[in-house]
Amino acid sequence: MCTTCGCGDEAGTRISNLAGELQTPGPGYLHSHSDEHGRTYTHEHSHQHAHADSHDHHHGHADGHHHADPGTETILLEQNLLAKNDLLAATNRGWLAGRGVRAFNVMSSPGAGKTTLLVRTLAELGGRLKAGVIEGDQETSLDADRIRATGRPVIQINTGAGCHLDAGMLRHGLDALSPEAGSTVFIENVGNLVCPALFDLGETAKVVIVSVTEGDDKPQKYPHMFMAADLVIVNKSDLLPYVDFDVDECLRRIRQINPRAEFLTLSATTGEGLADWYGWLDGATSPAAAPTPGAARSESLTGSLTEAH
Secondary structure, three states: OOOOOOOOHHHOOEEEOOOOEEEOOOOOOEEEEEOOOOOEEEEEOOOOOOOOOOOOOOOOOOOOOOOOOHHHHHHHHHHHHHHHHHHHHHHHHHHHHHHOOEEEEEEEOOOOOHHHHHHHHHHHHHHHOOEEEEEEEOOOOHHHHHHHOOOOOEEEEEOOOOOOOOHHHHHHHHHHHOOOOOOEEEEEOOOOOOHHHHOOOOOOEEEEEEEHHHOOOHHHHOHHHHHHOOEEEEEOHHHHHHOOOOHHHHHHHHHHHOOOOEEEEOOOOOOOOHHHHHHHHHHOOOOOOOOOOOHHHHOOOOOOOOOOO
């Protein structure tokens, strides 16, 4: 989980409309409190907490209590982090549904062709599709610049040390993008086949792209990503004659892990198969139901479901 890979609230997220930085959410910019009745309240802080007394926290333990095992504390921290994200994702889902906005969370490893597919989609669909893009990358606005060249609105989220977008980041991105009612938002997540799968954003659907240059074993190596997918796209089909990639075998492996996922093969470069992608977009009209919290995270590597408790 991300508590061990460098991600965290202090990752230094920056959100920009490319004309200038809009906001820099600081550590703890979104957090929740629970009252004595178990109700949870989520809100933002833009201030820092200063302690004028500068005291050190050294406590004697005369009562004889002991600290929990560090491993247990880590698990609880991860559970709390994901539960908080699920709460914010539910808020995003309601916000999107209330405005009739479709949001597609596009995920892949770096270089699989997410940006190329989005640029071509936005250019070819023209006025047929009202759409904006939220771009996620650790640094730079290179991909967002390519999107902006299509004339579509785009918001850049730089995650710093973070390796994924989360529901809180998306909420700020949506505020900055301000999508029209009835429009579509493409969310290009940080290039990574691991952590983005664990974080529900409140999206309408999850789209996972794998390129033929990566090998057909990716569904088995990164099962959680493919378990979470509503649509899997095999990209760069124009390179199939030159690489060792078995499309049927890739599909078989996806089916073992996630029988409900839809599957397309295309080339974002040549345009082969794009009609199927556009048809899928036309049909994906209703917001996805909220996933069972932790469901995708609790599936085993063999594809069998185990409930997370």
